Amino acid sequence: MLIRIVRMHFTEAGVDEFLQIFDIHKEAIRNFEGCNHLQLLKDLKDSNTYTTLSYWKDEESLNRYRKSELFSNVWGRVKTLFAERSQAFSLQKFIEL
Secondary structure (H helix, E strand, O other): OEEEEEEEEEOOOHHHHHHHHHHHHHHHHHOOOOEEEEEEEEOOOOOOEEEEEEEEOOHHHHHHHHOOHHHHHHHHHHHHHEOOOOEEEEEOOOOOO
């Protein structure tokens, strides 16, 4: 399993549009083949910063999503709303207690 974390800092004006885009597409992303989990997290101290946490079957599944029309449409709109560059990380579970 692969865990993908994407931290995004939006302009104040861009937050509402991002939330609308996420709400419209969250089920399609969650149901994309290979996606096992999708969650949107909001920063405690910065109301313009959100993070997506998603679990993917494997790196191939994530890459298929990243090459899909769905990703292209969503990310193409979302990235125009950023106040600064997003940060993305792909991780795997190492130790679970």
